[in-house]
Amino acid sequence: MTPHTEAALASRILGGWTGRIAGNMLGKPVEQGEVWTRARIDLYLRRTAALPLTDYLPEPPGDLETALRPEWRQCVRGRIHGSCRDDDVDYAILGLDLLETHGFGFSTEQVGDLWLLRLPYLQTFTAERAAYRNLARGLKPPLTATYDNPYQEWIGALIRADVYGWTCPGVPRRAASLARRDAVLSHTGNGVYGAMWAAALISAAFTAPTVRHAVDEALAVIPASSRLARTVRRVVSLHDTRMSWEDTLTTVAEETRGMGWIHTVPNAAVLTAGLLYGDGDFTRTITLTVRGGLDTDSNGATAGSVAGVLCGAAGIPDQWKAPLEDTVRSAVFGFDGVRISELAERTMRLVERKA
Template sequence: MTSAGTEPQPTPSPTLADRVLGGWLGRIAGNMLGKPVERGEVWTRERIDAYLRRAGALPLTDYLPEPATDEDRALLRPEWRQCVRGRIHGSCRDDDVDYAVLGLDLLERHGFGFSTEQVGDLWLLRLPYLQTFTAERAAYRNLANGIRPPLTATYDNPCQEWIGALIRADIHGWTCPGDPRRAAAQARRDAVLSHTGNGVYGAMFAAALVSAAFTAPTVRAALDEALAVVPASCRLARTVRRVVSLHEAGLSWEDTLVTLDGETAGLGWIHTVPNAAVLTAGLLYGDGDFTRTVALTVRGGLDTDSNGATAGSVAGVLSGAAAIPAHWKDPLEDTVRSAVFGFDGVRVSELAERTVRLTEAERLSPVVMDAGGTGHAFG
């Protein structure tokens, strides 16, 4: 209640540092939320909701509950014991967070003008082979056998359009706040080590989406900015626009995803395109609310931990860390478990501070244009 003659003061916008920390916390929390039910061929939307219903956890507003039956317990990924309510003490190790950490290390070592070859060299130096999967493992194997980019992405690699490059993209959005095109250009240089086609476009889209979230007034505005950086005719862009159109037409979240299931059938649960549909639906129907966004995204199925991580990052940037409910942040205990050499046990707050320092240093650096029209800082 305000006194007579006074007006309520508007809530101040989050600072850059608070938005970056929100992105890191959101990515980790969303990843932890989706990790136990990551197997998309087993954990369909229907099965996830049945699990939640048996445990009395619908609507979903917190980390997943303990499994209510032995059958549920047997189907969860083994990491569930570190990821469900009451058992979380810091983040569990996962590639969706490892690549954000590795991306930070890349930019600290090589700056914003890094090359694709330097991405590969850092993988070999910092990332254990057995902690890579699908397209990343194929590219890693090719690197170890002396093959250089871009052949690392195409030689003996059946996963070129899967979701791996998209999950590596957040760091490029966090370090290019409000500059989606530059974020997408950085993400492309990273992605072509292991991906082609929609796999690369997914990384560009995700980086631009995170970048746009720093300044866009709404989720829809951020999505529009992200769509502008990828070819309008590519399947990823057509699928994202389809989700947007169904949302605008007033379809429910469930009906939107059922429609997209039919239109992306046959691509598989780790392919970039159907996962982009789940991510976009979670963001639109979540409408800027952190809890609703990550909950709907994970309930959407497919690659639940990757989608939850990206949705959490976007929602965390939009709201800022201070606005993320405490029950998502406090169990993380400001601690990251990571397979990236030299980073296990690092503080989330330290990662965010280092990200902000990179961003601010880039803003103060003189920039020249290279032959491809991409701006690079000296130094």
Template structure:
């Protein structure tokens, strides 16, 4: 990898901060079937928040009933009201993954991932594929049956949102990061659900050494089957951006191509993340703002794009309007971690990253 320790620490801290900031930005409008791109931008225009350069503002006082239905937690994650981050599974799984690596090392098994869920994560704070897998674990099933038994969400975005920690602890080694993410993902996902996790982990890992977001995305694509739907959607998004297609038109075309899969499926969300990173052009604020304005699973997408952008620029370069309201604290449902400092999570991650080199056997490339 070759990064000086101080730069490595700053970039890992940037990845953590970016994830939390992006998650908090997207959380009030997380419901892709209601919060379409058009509704999100209408909200931003009504509140004088375009261009979007800060957390979402409060709802306009003259809004009609039912016009803008924010999530119940909105009062904890709009500008002027944020005092530390609110709890969210997009951050819980990053924390739990960190604990997993600290407890079992880089040779952890998929069964140990399941044990960590049962021991440290409340059942009612899991959703879709994770809840199905948790239920299967509690009923005595073992991987890979935990992912396939009575689980209609196998290709949804859940495994992708768990992948950050594997990229952060394998800086500059996307092959290793993807292998770790795969071992975690198969507890609850199959197919593109697994590939999404591998792609996200590899992209975050590649961001430590990449010359911008395009290089990180391209490197991550090498870690998943070229013929899978996820890879095809990401490549299509790249091609539209390279051709000079405007951001909004790119998302319209990708929605036409992938929208039938639903707003929580990995593939359409990967297109939104890719567009946010490419059109954001390495600028942290533009990246998370465009990603969240892209709709679908807004908090998850903002978090992943924020991780990549945060690693690319480092913590010191993230504008203060994003980081200061967090007060270096996160709420978490992971037992023992509620109220933990973000800087402490970053420090633990730095130690793991420094210890990781050469301690993991090569991971097999996933089959299509």
């Protein structure tokens, strides 16, 4: 790599980390899809004169306060001093630690061992908690994903995929292969495909000329007949017809009705719509994605990661970066209070090591 290429790559990796954390913080107060529907989120924004949304959520009207996540006071504009702890960021950190510890040849069993060593059980949820419990019982992959686990196609594996995209810039199939090796600890089917797709999407964003190109490249790494691929293609086709963002989401929500607000497939639809209609603009991408509802903090985080890679750290507006104070709270042992810039530098060293 030439110095210029190194500097550009480092900026994109820092953009990915910063974007993930900012998008997560934006969506965290309204993370409860059965309560915070798309209509209710926009009602909140209209009542606080925050449409169009261009910054973190404003403080809520009094009658909406009790419906928010309890962490909202650390996630709304004017109150943010560093990032809140959240599993969407913890798993990116854990993935970094995995690659630093075991390298790119890590095994699924080593992913599980690291969870037991570094991640508190009560900071895991749904499929990850089921897999953690199975690990503690002595089960091995792939049984850890299938035994007593009704969450196998939920979004948990997708939110663990970013580090594989960041460390495989422009090589989406390799990123997807790494993400799959991690995902099968806790997920099957569309849950695994979601992780592969997200890793490939982030990897492709390093070299794709447009968001649409990145989306197309990511689709190529998962089975074309899967429900995930069909739903992402559906969003792409509706966007191509120039249907509005609102009508696109309404159409796809009807077609994925009954899957639940944490299932990978409807969340991938919201994320794809945010990326396509955001069209590379960081602010528009993460705000549309969060306004789309469902698992708002997870979707905001992944959208922010993709958009941050596309525009680089310098292209992320200051209102998103400055309140984070280059600081991350984390439940991963040994990482609480780490600098965002340090995480990006360590990720860059992994890329250089692999090269």
